[in-house]
Amino acid sequence: MSWVRTPSPAPCKAPPAGGALLSARPGCVMPARLKPLIRRGPTRRAKASAPPADPRRRLLRAMDLLEANLGQPQWDGPKDALEVLVLTILSQNTNDRNALAAYQNLVRKFPAGPARPDSLPRNADGQLDKIKLRLSDAARAVAPPRWDDVASLSAGELAEIIRVAGLPASKAKSILALLHWLRDRGGYRLEEQIGKLGMEQAMAEMTRIKGIGVKTAAVTLIEAMGADLCPVDTHVHRIINRLGIVQTKAARDRTFALLRELVPAGRAYALHHNLLTFGRTVCLARRPKCDECPLARLCPSRGKG
Ligand code: SF4
Known part of the structure; x- marks a missing residue:
């Protein structure tokens, strides 16, 4: 990745032979004769460029x-909010590739429809590009599983399927609690629930589920709904x-x-x-x-x- 560099700070002058030194910034030494100037405070130019x-x-x-x-x-537009939220739960304390692998295990076990063409970002070696990969890309690229079947699993059964993402027992419990919360409200369309509740109330409701914190809920709202x-x-x-x-x-x-x-x-x-x-x-x-x-x-x- 190329970065446009900001100009480097002006190089320090070499200290006079035998002169006392005043450190002005890490790695920089100045002659002691500049000390009185520094004590008078920054110049107008220095003030203008100060953070x-x-x-x-x-x-x-x-x-x-x-x-x-x-x-x-x-x-890049609306996505299935439940997919984004489940992927975000799976990504906690691991990288996006492991989260995606766990999600794909779930989809393979309970396919809801034909596989989508692979549109995930890849590097020159054909590996997933971990810098460019976003979980929202995964929500677009991978069709969701049959949520009703996932919701009827035990926590232990679900944990086995998503083990590659780490912390399988706690993540399985969070996902099941989320699915049961939605099932009790009539279906698995999370964006509809968010629309009904409004953003603040939806954040409050989602974060009441153990394992869904403020960050996880906020990621869902920005990626699925553009908050x-x-x-x-x-x-x-x-x-x-x-x-x-x-x-x-x-x-x-x-x-x-x-x-x-x-x-x-x-x-x-x-x-x-x-x-x-x-x-x-x-x-x-x-x-x-x-x-x-x-x-x-x-x-x-x-x-x-
Ligand atoms: S610590 Fe500060 S200067 Fe260093 S890379 Fe981070 S933002 Fe940049």
Whole structure:
């Protein structure tokens, strides 16, 4: 992936022989004679290029830079909300490929119709492209199973089928609780239930089911129905905290609530997907690639990974 790099900071001057040194940033040394200037505070030019202290302005600048480098992903239309939600449950604590494999096991066991042509993103070796793969693509590419048959399985039987996704017992219980909740309301059309309840109430109802958290419900709403939300997964939470836009440490749901206040209308979908790509390629959990990061000038965590 090619990134447009922001200009590198001006190189430090070499210190005078034998002079005392003042560290200004990691890896940078300045002559002590510059110290009085620094004490007087930043110059007007330095102020102009300093990262905005206001979290909303900092977020907007980060969004602009991400879109300049990664484009503006657009929602690609309605999908079966139940498929998206089950795939999202399966993806918890594992990667999208394992989630998809578990879902395909379910479909093979209870096929509801003919297989759809494979439209999943693949790399040059024919393997699933883990950077480009989105669970919503899978919801389009794989026909759903016969939900009535899945709903009548025991938790143990379902766990065996989805074992490849990990945490099979708890995921099986969550999926069955969801299917029974829908069956009690007359069918497996989750989008109809969401339409009847409204987005906020639907979020509240879905998150009452054990194993469906705020992120899982929000992913379903944006991918299946185009809701203007930025779900907060591990990548989004890590990057937004590293950029100093929020300081929520372990509280992902708090990050989600704050982003709902900060993100301008109509831009949450692109932000979510750009942060996923950025977190998988540059701002990695371990050893982020700060030297090639287009957000480095904004980032108080630069070089601290
Ligand atoms: S500078 Fe480093 S820590 Fe900050 S956003 Fe970029 S990659 Fe992440």
